[in-house]
Amino acid sequence: MIRRPLYMNKLKDLKAPELVKAIVGVRRCGKSTLMRQLRNDLVEGGTSPDSIIYVDFELPSNSSLTDPDAFIAHVAERANREGPTYLFVDEVQELDRWEPTINGLRAEFGLDIYVTGSNARMFSGEDMTYLSGRYVSLHVLPLSLAELCQFVGIDVSERQAAEDAYELLVREGGFPAVALAPTDALKHAILDGIYDSVFTRDILLRGRIRNEAAFARVASFVLDNVGNQTSASAIEKALRAGGHRVSAETIDNYLSLMQKAHLIYRCDRYDIRGKERLRTNGKYYVVDPGLRNRVLGLRAGNRGHLTENMVFLELIRRGYDVSVGTLPNAEIDFVVQHGRSISYVQVSETVLDPTTLERELTPFAKLSDGFPRVLITKDRTDCGRDGVRHVNLYDFLLGAPLP
Numbered sequence: 001m002i003r004r005p006l007y008m009n010k011l012k013d014l015k016a017p018e019l020v021k022a023i024v025g026v027r028r029c030g031k032s033t034l035m036r037q038l039r040n041d042l043v044e045g046g047t048s049p050d051s052i053i054y055v056d057f058e059l060p061s062n063s064s065l066t067d068p069d070a071f072i073a074h075v076a077e078r079a080n081r082e083g084p085t086y087l088f089v090d091e092v093q094e095l096d097r098w099e100p101t102i103n104g105l106r107a108e109f110g111l112d113i114y115v116t117g118s119n120a121r122m123f124s125g126e127d128m129t130y131l132s133g134r135y136v137s138l139h140v141l142p143l144s145l146a147e148l149c150q151f152v153g154i155d156v157s158e159r160q161a162a163e164d165a166y167e168l169l170v171r172e173g174g175f176p177a178v179a180l181a182p183t184d185a186l187k188h189a190i191l192d193g194i195y196d197s198v199f200t201r202d203i204l205l206r207g208r209i210r211n212e213a214a215f216a217r218v219a220s221f222v223l224d225n226v227g228n229q230t231s232a233s234a235i236e237k238a239l240r241a242g243g244h245r246v247s248a249e250t251i252d253n254y255l256s257l258m259q260k261a262h263l264i265y266r267c268d269r270y271d272i273r274g275k276e277r278l279r280t281n282g283k284y285y286v287v288d289p290g291l292r293n294r295v296l297g298l299r300a301g302n303r304g305h306l307t308e309n310m311v312f313l314e315l316i317r318r319g320y321d322v323s324v325g326t327l328p329n330a331e332i333d334f335v336v337q338h339g340r341s342i343s344y345v346q347v348s349e350t351v352l353d354p355t356t357l358e359r360e361l362t363p364f365a366k367l368s369d370g371f372p373r374v375l376i377t378k379d380r381t382d383c384g385r386d387g388v389r390h391v392n393l394y395d396f397l398l399g400a401p402l403p
Helices: 003-011 031-044 060-066 066-079 098-109 126-130 144-150 159-170 176-180 184-205 213-222 232-241 247-262 289-296 302-315 353-367 393-397
Strands: 018-023 050-058 086-090 113-115 135-139 264-271 276-286 321-327 330-338 341-347 375-376 388-392
Touching: 003 031, 018 031, 018 098, 031 086, 031 113, 050 060, 050 066, 050 135, 066 098, 086 098, 098 113, 098 330, 126 247, 126 264, 144 159, 144 176, 144 393, 159 289, 159 302, 159 393, 176 213, 184 213, 184 247, 213 232, 213 247, 213 289, 232 247, 247 264, 264 302, 276 289, 276 302, 276 321, 276 393, 289 302, 289 353, 302 321, 302 388, 302 393, 330 353, 341 353, 353 375, 375 393
Parallel strands: 018 113, 018 135, 050 086, 086 113, 264 321, 341 375, 375 388
Antiparallel strands: 264 276, 321 330, 330 341
16 A cells, blocks of 8 residues: 555554544545555554454445444444553444534444545534534545655656656546556546446435536536636526526525535635635635646647546645636735635736736735745746745645746
8 A cells, every 4th residue: 555644654643542533535535545555554553453443334244234223333342441442433424423423432332433435424413413513534645746646656846847747647537546547448448437426326326416427517518617707607608598497596405415525615705805714606626637627538628627627636635725816907826824824826827928827916916914825836947036935836736846
């Protein structure tokens, strides 16, 4: 199993026996592997395998344990009352009333508990009051550009190799199983399986969607318009113009379900001068370009917005709070916050054309504070000026920090 130090280090930083550690993210992004690696690390560090209880609800043999009473009996029989016991539960949302069940086991046996889940609905509803203040979460994404290079053995010390790796990422995506598949046919089959799991299992079935065709139209529209400001009412108008009637209320429900399945992320607008978030006309970004290509097919589309999507994913991967900056008659692609630190980020394919450079830099001139201004492009030439710092896209996606 190839290790992902970014997440393993974060997971170990979250180690606190009194809290439930929840590893969340879209299906097949690597959550289960992280948990197995943590279990292996414990054993290698001297923990007895008898002190580790591991339940994988993806296995048919564990189907009977979805009943809370059966699960409690299974764990109670194996819990070590003389010393610490670790409980690992894969796809915990398959356990009925998992929140009070897990919390009760935590309280009664003092278990050190780790769970994974693929649907954000596992952290909503009345039952979550049982875990309120008693859990921490680690959000896992598909592979970054740096991780993809590590997985497939690409040496990015040469400029062209980094650019080729990026094209591979935006074409095939970053799901670990896809990256490691030896043939294109197998890559496509795996991606089809992920698509079916996310759309059918996590959205259509759990969301009880009856009109699959309407949902497919909404999903295709959103994935085709990543990086564009939109809303449920705007999507309703666009679909109606194409002869399809879907209410704004239904569209809003579809968007919510796609977010809960970690398929898309909403990036809210932020009024820079008013210092407040705006709940209207946000932007949506997709969790993985390969999954987007599975829905829309391979086509050129708006490469600029796809590049913006990749930067957005890298920013949230690093733990930043990201929003779209709004100013009078201007927009900043991203307002990036970490604690009290703020940076403003513009993203463009290239700004070698003077008109394009001027267009990207103009919004920065409307800012009145002294926070860093960053321009991210594919250009190798330093295009920064007037206090704006330029960062090469490939360098940034390979780990270079924001200035």
